[in-house]
Amino acid sequence: MPFLDTLILPLRLAQALFSIIVLGLTAHIIDLYRGPQGYGWTPDSIDFMLFTSIWTLLAVAYLVLAPSRFPAAAHKYAIIGVEAVTMIFWLAFVFTTVVAALHVKRTSRGDTAPPPQMQGV
Numbered sequence: 208m209p210f211l212d213t214l215i216l217p218l219r220l221a222q223a224l225f226s227i228i229v230l231g232l233t234a235h236i237i238d239l240y241r242g243p244q245g246y247g248w249t250p251d252s253i254d255f256m257l258f259t260s261i262w263t264l265l266a267v268a269y270l271v272l273a274p275s276r277f278p279a280a281a282h283k284y285a286i287i288g289v290e291a292v293t294m295i296f297w298l299a300f301v302f303t304t305v306v307a308a309l310h311v312k313r314t315s316r317g318d319t320a321p322p323p324q325m326q327g328v
Contacts, residue, residue: 216271219267219270219271222263222267223263223264223267226260226263226264226267227260227264229256229259229260230257230260230261230264233253233256233257233260234257236249236253237249237253237257240253252300255299255300256300258296259296259297259299262292262293262296263293263296263297266289266290266292266293269289270286270289270290273285273286274286
């Protein structure tokens with residue numbers, strides 16, 4: 208499919224660009240939390256976003272360089288594995304948002320019940 212092959216590199220560039228944007232914004236938030244007026248710690252969700260953006264940059268580097276420069280490292284199962292793990296990392300916060308939205312939908316307007324437990328998600 209030559210049409211799809213021409214879209215891969217621009218897609219990888221977009222992935223890298225958005226990952227760099229997320230990395231910069233996450234670094235700014237971490238600086239606010241750990242700065243002189245901050246709390247000295249960061250929430251796990253912020254740390255996870257930092258990890259996800261760094262992972263994505265490493266994954267994009269592998270997915271761009273391995274097929275052309277290191278064909279032995281570009282096994283088809285390795286490529287799909289890296290793609291799948293990256294997708295799971297980025298969709299983790301989508302899952303928690305869906306769970307929170309379902310909680311809002313299922314409860315009445317005046318209900319003050321606590322949100323569902325999301326430890327381990």
